[in-house]
Amino acid sequence: MRLAADDRRAALVQAALTVIARDGVHAATTRAIVAEAGMSLASFHYAFRTRDELIREVITFVVDQQEFVSRAALEPAGDVLAMVRGALQAYFDLLREHPEREQAMFELMHYSMRSPELGKLPPIQHGSYLTAGRTLIEAGGELLGIEWTLPIDDLARLLVALTDGLTYAWLADRDDAAAGRLMDSIASTISTFAHSTEKARR
Amino acid sequence: MRLAADDRRAALVQAALTVIARDGVHAATTRAIVAEAGMSLASFHYAFRTRDELIREVITFVVDQQEFVSRAALEPAGDVLAMVRGALQAYFDLLREHPEREQAMFELMHYSMRSPELGKLPPIQHGSYLTAGRTLIEAGGELLGIEWTLPIDDLARLLVALTDGLTYAWLADRDDAAAGRLMDSIASTISTFAHSTEKARR
DNA sequence: AGCTGACTGGGACACTTGACCCACTTCTAA
DNA sequence: TTAGAAGTGGGTCAAGTGTCCCAGTCAGCT
Known part of the structure; x- marks a missing residue:
């Protein structure tokens, strides 16, 4: 068998x-x-x-896994700010529930960076984050009838950077209130680049 | 002796x-x-x-070190956008020159997080980042005669998150051009929260 | 000069870790 | 039912690692 x-x-x-x-x-x-x-x-x-073969499989597994994550909750909301804030909160709740998981992602990435054989994986992993962010932004834009004043690519990059920063900050100091304020800032930052073209929905 | x-x-x-x-x-x-x-x-x-005692000293050393860093270059520039962009570029040049250094910071932080004895250091390390960001923002504000439409604390948090995200992204994919665009986005993000109150200088 | 205490070289020990291996069991298919 | 392949148990090995120790050196002081 x-x-x-x-x-x-x-x-x-x-x-x-x-x-x-x-x-x-x-x-x-x-x-x-x-x-x-x-x-x-x-x-x-x-x-x-060998053990390295296992670790390599672990990393490719989590990279593939990434694709499915965050395909999830994107609640339609009244405006961009609320929508982004909601999505962030959903991610943050996940992070709060399983901090070790995100921590493991970071550690695996650093591990790959040090290994000559696994060195090519970090850009791929990061790339999958970027495409996830891109589809999220595109979906959100369509959902609200909005155009972005920044290339989707750059916006996705900004979002990923902000999310990474949020994750890192919270992992470091575990300050829920501060994370909440940071999410507010992020949401307002992102909505800065939104430009509603169609009629406001209803 | x-x-x-x-x-x-x-x-x-x-x-x-x-x-x-x-x-x-x-x-x-x-x-x-x-x-x-x-x-x-x-x-x-x-x-x-023991070895752990050494590692602990290493970490406290780099945390203290952090205080001195970034106290440096804050070139006065015409407007907020240029100033922020310049400061980011200065940091990025440093990062490009010594990627291993920042990588080591990350790894040490993760190491501390895993150690029950060193567990209290990450919040301190992150706190020192925050104060560095705060002084930077305050200095920049004074330099250009500007008030911020966000509490300095929150703005610092946003800046640190963005910088961490930038660092992480570049470490992962080593894409200089993308990092440049990201820095543009960050600069324009930060200047969104600037509100010039005094007369334009000169 | 001689003594004392800070410092060092080299070796040793106990333990962990990745890798391997061989005899043994279990299951499948003819 | 039985041969053979799939899978496992337990032991072994070499390399590496943190820690310790002891005999020695060297500098400074009396």
């Missing part, structure tokens, strides 16, 4: 992600990972040749 | 920073550090009880 091999690989990737989120990349040893997955070391090296 | 002890500690901190910047936090083993410093292992444990 050749599929089982893939299943085991997937299980190990999942276990590795759990360990990384809980204890950090440096703690994601082969033994810790197989313990999390409830396997023996032999099974690990049956599924993966 | 009791001073030599502090000198050696300082030398080891410096060597550790070099190693961390070059090879990452995980590669900063006691042996790698003393090799960089040209000492023997015994000297290390004569100066520091």
Whole structure:
């Protein structure tokens, strides 16, 4: 049954992600990972040749995963400000609920940057963030009948930078109130670049 | 000669920073550090009880260091946009010249977050960023005779988030042109919150 | 000169980690 | 039912790592 091999690989990737989120990349040893997955070391090296191969799979997995995230909640709201603020809040709630997850993303990115073999992944990961931001902005614009006074590409870049900054700030100081104010600023920043062309909806 | 002890500690901190910047936090083993410093292992444990003690000193060092940075270039310019853009460019040039340094800052921050003993440092580090941003904004405001339509605190937070995002984005994709456009967006974002009250200078 | 205490070199120890391996079990398919 | 492949358990190995120790050196003071 050749599929089982893939299943085991997937299980190990999942276990590795759990360990990384809980204890950090440096703690994601082969033994810790197989313990999390409830396997023996032999099974690990049956599924993966080396630990790096596993880590590489973990990273490509989370990069692919990114595509699906944030495709979600984009509540239609009265105006741009409210909509952006709402989307930010949705993201922030997710972050507050699973800080380790975002932390793991950051750590994995830094890990890739240090590895000559995985070095090409960070731009890809960041690129997927950018396209996510772009589709979000386009969707929002259409939803509200709005044109942007900045190229979508640049706007997406700005949004991603702001989101990263928000994430980083909150991870560092865990100040909910400050994060809230920052989200307000971000929302008003983004709406600055909105220009309603069509008739206001209803 | 009791001073030599502090000198050696300082030398080891410096060597550790070099190693961390070059090879990452995980590669900063006691042996790698003393090799960089040209000492023997015994000297290390004569100066520091444990490796964690050294790392802690490294982190507090870079946090303190932060205070002095960015106190620098704030060229007076014609308007807010040009001034902000100039300051960003100055920072970016620094980043481009020593990417490993900023990368090391990030890694050290994540390292602290994982350590129960060092866990209180990230908020402090981030706080020092914030005060740096605040003084920068205040100085810029005075220089151009400008009032901000947002509390300085919130504006500083926004600026720091944007700078972090810029840093992160460039570290990830090394796209100079995109970074330039992002800095344009940031500059125009910040100047949105400027409100010239006094007469235009000269 | 001799002594004391700061400092160092080199080795050692206990432990972790990635990788591997061989005998053994379990399941599938003929 | 049985051969053979898929999968596993447990042990092993070499490299690396943090920590410690002990015999020695060297500088400064009496």
